[in-house]
Amino acid sequence: MLEPIPFLDLQPGYQVAQSAIDAALLRVAGSGWFLLGQELAAFEAAWALHCGTAHAAGVANGLDALHLGLLALGVGPGDEVIVPSNTYIATWLAVSQCGATPVPVEPDALSFNLDATRIQAAITPRTKVVLPVHLYGQPADMDAIHAVARQHGLAVLDDCAQAHGARYKGRAVGGLADLSAWSFYPGKNLGAMGDGGAVSGGDAALLERVKVLRNYGSRIKYHNEVKGFNSRLDEIQAAVLSAKLPHLEAATAQRRVIAAQLLDGLAGADLVLPQVPTWADPAWHLFVIRHPGRDALQARLAALGVGTLIHYPVPPHLQPAYAELGHAAGDFPVAEAMHREVLSLPLWPGMSEAQVARVIAAVKASV
Numbered sequence: 135m136l137e138p139i140p141f142l143d144l145q146p147g148y149q150v151a152q153s154a155i156d157a158a159l160l161r162v163a164g165s166g167w168f169l170l171g172q173e174l175a176a177f178e179a180a181w182a183l184h185c186g187t188a189h190a191a192g193v194a195n196g197l198d199a200l201h202l203g204l205l206a207l208g209v210g211p212g213d214e215v216i217v218p219s220n221t222y223i224a225t226w227l228a229v230s231q232c233g234a235t236p237v238p239v240e241p242d243a244l245s246f247n248l249d250a251t252r253i254q255a256a257i258t259p260r261t262k263v264v265l266p267v268h269l270y271g272q273p274a275d276m277d278a279i280h281a282v283a284r285q286h287g288l289a290v291l292d293d294c295a296q297a298h299g300a301r302y303k304g305r306a307v308g309g310l311a312d313l314s315a316w317s318f319y320p321g322k323n324l325g326a327m328g329d330g331g332a333v334s335g336g337d338a339a340l341l342e343r344v345k346v347l348r349n350y351g352s353r354i355k356y357h358n359e360v361k362g363f364n365s366r367l368d369e370i371q372a373a374v375l376s377a378k379l380p381h382l383e384a385a386t387a388q389r390r391v392i393a394a395q396l397l398d399g400l401a402g403a404d405l406v407l408p409q410v411p412t413w414a415d416p417a418w419h420l421f422v423i424r425h426p427g428r429d430a431l432q433a434r435l436a437a438l439g440v441g442t443l444i445h446y447p448v449p450p451h452l453q454p455a456y457a458e459l460g461h462a463a464g465d466f467p468v469a470e471a472m473h474r475e476v477l478s479l480p481l482w483p484g485m486s487e488a489q490v491a492r493v494i495a496a497v498k499a500s501v
């Protein structure tokens with residue numbers, strides 16, 4: 135029996151930057167300074183540069199990046215925020231944490247991302263923000279989304295948690311909206327050694343508001359302007375992220391090579407492959423196929439030693455957590471069909487050609 139292929143292996147991402155990461159950990163340990171110091175400031179500057187924008191603010195995790203970003207845009211109780219019906223539930227939870235209501239809009243069936251042509255019908259006088267997600271690392275159609283938002287005077291905050299290194303019409307994701315929210319959860323394309331997140335954007339005043347909110351609503355110690363939160367990206371995580379950032383471009387390039395091999399090797403097989411719009415340079419956080427017999431396919435692949443995951447098995451509107459909104463099965467059929475059929479194949483930087491070939495052979499033998 136061959137060695138099983140895991141869904142994800144984070145070891146190569148450490149090994150490729152090991153000397154810089156180890157030095158970063160020791161540097162912080164020896165500095166005696168663990169929060170809101172020069173490691174954070176250095177990472178924020180590097181991350182803003184990577185995003186092709188002016189500012190970034192580190193926060194404790196991706197959910198907080200979305201939450202504090204929405205608060206900075208003025209979202210509060212009684213407001214509505216347009217969200218995709220097909221996303222990880224964190225996108226919706228951030229809206230709820232503001233006391234606002236997530237209003238789902240169906241994705242485009244091919245791209246999995248928010249369908250801009252359906253946004254208009256979901257807008258009400260209470261709508262404040264449109265919150266697209268670059269799901270699976272595929273950039274959403276931001277120009278079309280901005281056109282609708284502008285027409286109705288709405289802000290745009292994008293959930294970039296799966297899109298480190300993605301490009302839209304040649305421009306880096308992270309500088310394409312009023313604010314952009316990032317997660318550095320360990321399994322993301324740029325992952326910390328624990329939780330981490332950031333907000334990026336070009337508006338200095340908005341980013342300053344996020345920095346005040348993340349630190350108890352305080353700019354000057356013990357002087358509190360607003361009711362804030364404790365949501366800081368600590369110095370250890372900031373130093374680790376700075377050590378890993380120089381390797382992100384090469385890691386993204388490797389993901390693109392592996393995705394191309396999977397697309398090529400699986401062409402013609404009886405399944406739906408990811409579709410890439412001409413203007414998109416995906417980050418390939420996930421390689422998601424669709425198959426009507428998804429559960430049986432996943433079981434056959436497991437028997438062949440190929441790890442897979444489902445992103446995601448239950449859409450947010452059908453989760454018990456959102457029973458209060460009164461959505462029923464059938465309300466968002468495009469998203470529901472996706473949740474029944476999607477399966478994520480193994481893909482990580484450092485995955486060997488032999489492993490990719492085995493995944494292709496196993497999928498072809500199982501569909």
Ligand SMILES: *Cc1c(COP(=O)(O)O)cnc(C)c1O
Binds near residue numbers: 225329
């Ligand atoms: C991971 C993720 C989040 C949340 O990030 P955390 O750092 O885990 O809080 C939000 N949205 C999407 C789409 C994600 O994939």
